[in-house]
Amino acid sequence: DTAVSQTPKYLVTQMGNDKSIKCEQNLGHDTMYWYKQDSKKFLKIMFSYNNKELIINETVPNRFSPKSPDKAHLNLHINSLELGDSAVYFCASSVDRVGDSPLHFGNGTRLTVT
Amino acid sequence: GESVGLHLPTLSVQEGDNSIINCAYSNSASDYFIWYKQESGKGPQFIIDIRSNMDKRQGQRVTVLLNKTVKHLSLQIAATQPGDSAVYFCAEISRHYGGSQGNLIFGKGTKLSVKP
Numbered sequence: 001d002t003a004v005s006q007t008p009k010y011l012v013t014q015m016g017n018d019k020s021i022k023c024e025q026n027l028g029h030d031t032m033y034w035y036k037q038d039s040k041k042f043l044k045i046m047f048s049y050n051n052k053e054l055i056i057n058e059t060v061p062n063r064f065s066p067k068s069p070d071k072a073h074l075n076l077h078i079n080s081l082e083l084g085d086s087a088v089y090f091c092a093s094s095v096d097r098v099g100d101s102p103l104h105f106g107n108g109t110r111l112t113v114t
Numbered sequence: 115g116e117s118v119g120l121h122l123p124t125l126s127v128q129e130g131d132n133s134i135i136n137c138a139y140s141n142s143a144s145d146y147f148i149w150y151k152q153e154s155g156k157g158p159q160f161i162i163d164i165r166s167n168m169d170k171r172q173g174q175r176v177t178v179l180l181n182k183t184v185k186h187l188s189l190q191i192a193a194t195q196p197g198d199s200a201v202y203f204c205a206e207i208s209r210h211y212g213g214s215q216g217n218l219i220f221g222k223g224t225k226l227s228v229k230p
Contacts, residue, residue, distance in 0.1 A: 004157070033218075041122055041201055043158070043220040055215055090157050099207040099216015102148050105157030 003027050004106040006091050012112045013081055021076045021109045023091030031055075032074035033092040033103065034066060043090070049074050050097040081113045122201065124225045133191040135224045137204030142185060144206040148218070149178060149189045152201045161189070161202075191226075199228045 004025045013019050025032060033056075034046040048056035052068045063079045074091060088110050092103040127133045139147065145166040150158035164171045164178045164187075171178050177190040187204050201223045207216040 041152075041223045043203065043223075045217055045219075048217070056217060092157075097215050099146065099209060099218065102160045102163055103158075103218050104160070105150075107155070107157045 004091055004093055004104050006106040006109050008109060009107065010110050012114065014114055015081055015083060017081050018077070018079045019081060020078070021089055023074050023076070023106060025072055025093040025104070027093055027104060029093035029095050030071055031094045031097045032068065034074065034076050035090040035092060037088040037090060037108070048097070055097055083113050086111055086113045122223050122225045124227060126227045126229060127194050129194060129196060129228055129230050131194055133194045133198070133226060135189045135202050135226065137187040137221050139185050139187060139204065139206045139221065141206060141208060144208065146207040147180060147187055148205045150203045150205060152203065158203060194228050196228045196230055199226055201225050
């Protein structure tokens with residue numbers, strides 16, 4: 001069973017469109033995250049949710065809106081997609097928000113904006 | 115040897131040799147560090163972690179060394195195998211709000227290439 005699963009794995013879309021990426025974890029963790037990995041493999045945190053509550057919102061354009069219907073799910077909705085949004089997006093989860101345990105990552109969603 | 119390529123530093127080793135991947139971290143107050151392995155097309159996978167009250171921790175074929183004086187971490191892989199080929203990231207926990215919240219901050223990554 002996949003612990004952290006994301007869909008879709010690949011997403012190709014045109015500029016200006018709106019798209020969503022879904023994430024689910026079956027580990028019973030309280031905290032979930034979205035990370036963005038650029039073409040140079042640099043991984044940067046975007047958002048963090050603890051028990052459906054937003055706790056981290058890094059300097060991400062407000063076109064990006066995370067939504068957590070329950071603590072096992074954290075979806076990412078992106079409005080008005082731009083070329084610079086092309087990247088691999090990773091969902092992750094951890095036991096708690098304190099940062100005393102490792103994060104578990106999904107296998108990523110490769111977003112290509114044309 | 116280790117070199118800085120166009121994108122990622124790359125370390126090339128012969129199968130069976132030991133590998134050492136180095137990492138400098140930024141925050142002297144960081145107290146928890148993690149090494150991740152990322153294979154092509156996959157997410158980062160936990161390898162080993164270490165807390166600041168230790169300077170060495172061993173796992174299966176891997177050892178992490180922590181030097182707080184110079185803010186340096188290293189990952190040693192014994193008897194490197196082709197399956198070890200991947201990008202390796204060190205990460206540190208950055209704490210906020212009196213320690214009630216921690217963010218995982220990643221380093222830049224090193225590509226390990228194992229030659230058969």
